[in-house]
Amino acid sequence: MKGISMSTDTNADIIYTATDEAPQLAAASLLPIIRRFVSEVGLSVEERDISVAGRILAAFPERAPDGAQDDLAWLGDRVKEADANIIKLPNVSASVPQLNAAIAELQAQGFDIPDYPEAPETDAEKETRARYDAIKGSAVNPVLREGNSDRRAPAAVKAFAKEHPHSMGTWSKDSKTRVSTMSAGDFHSNEKSVTLDAAQTVRIEHVSGDGTKVLADGLSYPAGTILDATFMSKAALLSFLEEAIATTAADGTLFSLHMKATMMKVSDPIIFGHAVRVYLKPVFDTYGDALAEAGANPNSGLGTMLDVIADMPQADEINAAIKACLSERPPLYMVNSDRGITNLHVPSDVIIDASMPAVLRAGGKGWGPDGKEGDTNCVIPDSSYAGVYAESVAFFKENGALDPTTAGTVQNVGLMAKKAEEYGSHPTTFEMSASGTMNVVAEGGDVLLSHDVAAGDIWRMASTRAEAIENWLALALERQKLTGYETVFWLNKNRAHDAEILRAITPMLEAAGAMDKVQIMAPSEATQHALKVITRGENVIAATGNVLRDYLTDLFPILEVGTSAKMLSVVKLMNGGGLFETGAGGSAPKHVQQLMEENHLRWDSLGEFCALAESLRFVGEARGDADVQVMGDAADDAITRLLSEGKSPGRKVGQDDNRDSHFHFALYWAEALAAQSKSPALSETFAPVAARLRDDYDTIRAELSQGRGQAVDLGGYYRTDPEKVAAVFRPSATFNAIMDQAAG
């Protein structure tokens, strides 16, 4: 049953994660194929549930059926074992509106779980809130990613994009698109950093007129850990946002805000809320108190606010005031102009890693409320990484769009292990209740880092462990050796944190004799360099921190190969295991909507195919099992053929969809296994499978396409009904019979 795993502590050879939305639906069709094939080499596959619904139910075990277990916690231990082998599909990192929707759905399905307490007062409410806050935002990836990240477009994918380039928008030299970012008072400007020369246990305290309040205590770090502390000034943010709105109005462009409210689940919803307040200032000036009293929280977006307003006595007046404000202010960049969903409706609708590359790919365009494309002011409040996008805008204005038929590639090696850098900072991020001083204090009483803060400022501490840095550097040098590509470390020596990283890696580079084999450039300069290199048709490795890992592994694939879904994304776990992620993108909620309306799933499982091939090779190598290696290599052959024969899903109903691509993958995989000669036994086993799939090709294709164009019912959104999903995703009795046939 999806949502609650009843599995016992078995240890299958491959763990496949059950997640959300499009990848989860795709798994209903793909997993039976994978199980069928790998059973022939004696491998078992087990699903572990890390979906939002599954995690909610696991957070209330006392209310769930007996035997339900917390699969994320189990996986958190499993990734530390040397033989871990996990295929990780993308999962929803839930914003509050998404969490509320999932809770409501589970309640309607009969689960006795509490509402999300917006303003917890009693101890019981605070306890409930704490359990939900652990699920909120990016709660899965930081637990599983016990290693650094290696993401790149597979050679077959690059070759395909060169032959069959995706569409690219046209850039004009007089495009008014720009990036607006803060020049003072932001996380970047206020950052302070220190490297611990001995192991330390620290506490975080807030000293104000009311005394000293300990916000976190007993935080232990080994020697060599880099600790950073910084804050975003509320006053500086508000004046920046006002100015950005004025600039947008003067430019006559769209206003767009690009944040990472999912991964940066504490800081970014607050910043998003300030943007909603500033943009709708006239509304808040008049109705702010009434809105607050009714429980409208701008941090959850305009969409949720409108729901609250609907039940207020002044609903008509407030709605009219909002409408008037929207028409007087610069037009908002839209998520869905047909449905009137703006950039400010839901904090998780516009996520910077995917949204900025989409603007850049489209020639600097976004969608306006009139349903037309327009130039846009891309507002990215913190300036730590905004320069990457500003530099990209400048480059494309000057040089025109990238040409995918000739472009080289940017591969990424990302520092991610042990919750590195900003992406691990959720538990140590705080919104200041009063002005005062924030201190990071060592056990002996030494103040390691200190800031004067004002009420409303957002302060955070992040950590990066020496072990993670060493492993990252080694991985970058290993990739350089394997590829021969030039390698650039994206580090800004004038930024506090980066300067500490440089201090750590310089002796390591010297010891490895690699000092003159790598380059070090600040992110803006490195962006310009990378774009020049790939424009020339050459390749480069970008060794970056955790945030840039995320940003660049959507940015470059989307420009180079049209999507990040086709990325190979490997996490070499520090204790020896392998975590094979699928693509670099997310769960594509738009795809589920289309499926429900017209039974077409345009999700491309190429990321899953690539992860599977890697996972098989990993087991094969670890166990010295040549047949398993053959399985992995044959999966790669199938991927190449799938691409070259154009069997990837199309965007529109009537074209092939996800299920058709799975069938072709199975067919080509079987044919590759039948054709290879390294393992005669496997060839003999798969020859009849391939023959049956080929003989029944037309029947299977016809059966797969039944019911396309019609709405489908999945029995839920966050917790679907497995039988209904199977009916939709396995519609071919002929194909199912071949796949369900017992191995051997």
Ligand SMILES: NC(=O)C1=CN([C@@H]2O[C@H](COP(=O)(O)OP(=O)(O)OC[C@H]3O[C@@H](n4cnc5c(N)ncnc54)[C@H](OP(=O)(O)O)[C@@H]3O)[C@@H](O)[C@H]2O)C=CC1
């Ligand atoms: N590793 C993880 O667990 C990740 C999780 N996420 C989570 O996923 C959710 C959605 O994130 P969002 O930023 O919208 O990003 P998505 O990547 O889901 O969506 C952006 C767009 O990319 C295209 N796309 C992405 N993957 C595929 C695919 N496999 N096949 C075809 N097209 C694809 C789609 O474009 P089009 O509309 O043109 O078809 C889609 O609308 C969020 O909850 C986010 O936190 C995000 C990234 C990684």
Ligand SMILES: O=C(O)CCC(=O)C(=O)O
């Ligand atoms: O965990 C998340 O919220 C998103 C992760 C992500 O975008 C990525 O790893 O590329």
Ligand SMILES: [Mg+2]
């Ligand atoms: Mg990402």
